[in-house]
Amino acid sequence: MKVSAILLSAGLSSRMRPLPHKGLLQWKGKTLIEHQIQMLLNSNLSEIIVVVGHEAEKFFPITNQYPVKAVYNENFLQGKCSSIIKGLQSIDPACDMILITAVDQPIDDTVINHLIQSLQESNCLIAIPLNNGKRGHPILFSKNIIHVLLSIQEETQGLRNIIRKYENQIVEAVIDNTLISQNINTPMDYRMSLTISNS
Secondary structure, eight states, X not given: OOEEEEEEEOSOOGGGTTSOOGGGSEETTEEHHHHHHHHHHTSSOSEEEEEEBTBHHHHHHHHTTTTOEEXXXXXXXXXXXXXXXXXHTTSOTTOSEEEEEETTXXXXXXXXXXXXXXXXXXXXXXXXXXXXXXEOSOEEEEXXXXXXXXXXXXXXXXXXXXXXXXXXXXXXXXXXXXXXXXXXXXXXXXXXXHHHHTO
């Protein structure tokens, strides 16, 4: 079973100003992007693709220290969908599953492994973590819908549209981890997330 991961870190991070790019924020003794990469490396993954764009020159020295493949999305200003497509175009064609996650959504290796097991044991096309009745991230996709993923557009709400389209083909992996709902978009989000992670 081959599972490819796409870590998105190409956005402008404009809502985080005046703080640094979200991927460069400190998180548990290292930068957030390093934390994300380490969690992915600890998981049952075959390869990790890191998609960079804005301030890419600050990320390549970091990604070069890890066994990951960093790719530059020259179209990052067009939105997250362009970065997802760039990542999909860079993965191993022989992979069986595709994990899509973002640098501003802290992850845990146990969550990733639970998702992989859940999708593997089901006949579904998508696995989504569920905590206290609410869905979160990251999301795992079967390679059988990669052609659909490659067609996503900002105008049709990207991955949300895919989720709606395949609602009856989703397995919800119940996970006792509030991390799946955290999103770090603003300085306030960051401060709150630090409080939760240190509690």
